[in-house]
Amino acid sequence: MSSQNNFISQEEQKPPFSYIWLTYMAIQSSPEKMLPLTEIYKFIMEHFPYFRQNTQRWQNSLRHNLSFNDCFVRVPRKADQPGKGSCWAIHPKAMCMFENGSCLRRQKRFKLDIRSVANGCLAKYKRNKRKNININNKTKFSLNKTKFETNKTSNNIYENNNIITKQLILIGQIIASQKGHQHLFNNLEENSSTNLILENSKFNLERKITTTTTPPPPTFFNNINASQYNNFFVFPQKEVNNTQHLPNQLLCLSNLINDNHNKSSIQSPSYLYNNLHQNLLNKNEETEIIDNKTEVNQFSILSILGGLRKD
DNA sequence: GCCTGTTTAGGTGTCA
DNA sequence: TGACACCTAAACAGGC
Numbered sequence: 001m002s003s004q005n006n007f008i009s010q011e012e013q014k015p016p017f018s019y020i021w022l023t024y025m026a027i028q029s030s031p032e033k034m035l036p037l038t039e040i041y042k043f044i045m046e047h048f049p050y051f052r053q054n055t056q057r058w059q060n061s062l063r064h065n066l067s068f069n070d071c072f073v074r075v076p077r078k079a080d081q082p083g084k085g086s087c088w089a090i091h092p093k094a095m096c097m098f099e100n101g102s103c104l105r106r107q108k109r110f111k112l113d114i115r116s117v118a119n120g121c122l123a124k125y126k127r128n129k130r131k132n133i134n135i136n137n138k139t140k141f142s143l144n145k146t147k148f149e150t151n152k153t154s155n156n157i158y159e160n161n162n163i164i165t166k167q168l169i170l171i172g173q174i175i176a177s178q179k180g181h182q183h184l185f186n187n188l189e190e191n192s193s194t195n196l197i198l199e200n201s202k203f204n205l206e207r208k209i210t211t212t213t214t215p216p217p218p219t220f221f222n223n224i225n226a227s228q229y230n231n232f233f234v235f236p237q238k239e240v241n242n243t244q245h246l247p248n249q250l251l252c253l254s255n256l257i258n259d260n261h262n263k264s265s266i267q268s269p270s271y272l273y274n275n276l277h278q279n280l281l282n283k284n285e286e287t288e289i290i291d292n293k294t295e296v297n298q299f300s301i302l303s304i305l306g307g308l309r310k311d
Numbered sequence: 312g313c314c315t316g317t318t319t320a321g322g323t324g325t326c327a
Numbered sequence: 328t329g330a331c332a333c334c335t336a337a338a339c340a341g342g343c
Contacts, residue, residue: 018333037315061335067317085315
């Protein structure tokens with residue numbers, strides 16, 4: 001066999017990187033560590049000639065990876081940034097995954113429980129709708145029992161779970177309401193909260209809800225000019241009017257957004273984040289923050305805000 | 312109609 | 328060998 005036959009050009013040889021890694025490299029190459037989809041495409045095609053062909057195929061896969069993997073988070077595009085769609089960033093907690101892992105296969109997939117609960121509810125609904133399955137609301141959105149071992153002996157765990165379960169339900173409700181499926185969650189808390197609480201006990205035990213100090217300024221927002229987000233976010237009015245069911249984190253968030261909305265003042269993510277924390281600390285109820293990790297709070301808020309974007 | 316984003320489904324390869 | 332990460336195709340929705 002001739003050496004010529006063995007030669008594989010750059011266009012023919014697939015780079016030894018998974019789509020997750022390629023996306024990671026693209027995002028990390030940007031000054032703000034976030035890129036819109038088109039820029040991610042552009043980076044990959046510029047650096048890897050293999051991807052200049054069959055663009056439809058790999059771009060579909062790449063979009064699938066962005067949506068499917070929790071290590072990627074969607075953040076709103078700046079007001080002065082042209083183009084469609086959002087920017088994509090790496091979840092800070094997922095960074096370690098790229099530091100010492102294989103570029104082809106990670107040791108473990110990065111997964112956010114909250115998002116998967118909310119998305120799982122909607123996915124389940126859509127799937128059943130497509131199959132014309134009529135399911136009783138009482139059981140439709142319970143969590144997977146095999147995922148969380150139950151511990152029914154501790155009253156404290158039960159109480160903590162009640163708070164977190166409400167948050168999970170609410171996040172699901174908010175996301176669902178944005179997509180017109182709010183009615184499906186109307187009776188969820190009354191009918192299945194006990195199951196949810198028990199099923200979540202291990203989940204919450206691991207999180208070890210603890211007191212927090214004021215976090216350092218979020219580095220993620222350092223490059224964001226607050227004025228670019230003027231009047232950007234709004235909270236669903238029906239949730240604001242129903243405050244007795246709002247957990248503290250979301251209640252404060254809702255108040256901040258709507259107060260500022262009425263005053264036509266700026267509601268930048270960094271403003272909301274900092275004031276949200278301050279409000280919680282003032283109320284001395286920081287133990288109810290769903291996750292005391294600074295980065296997670298930033299991205300939880302951004303994630304929620306992304307769903308509430310007012311165009 | 313195209314682009315972006317979400318989700319499902321089925322397949323392959325790798326690892327413990 | 329099963330679990331899981333990853334790839335691919337495709338359907339679909341919503342926005343522009």
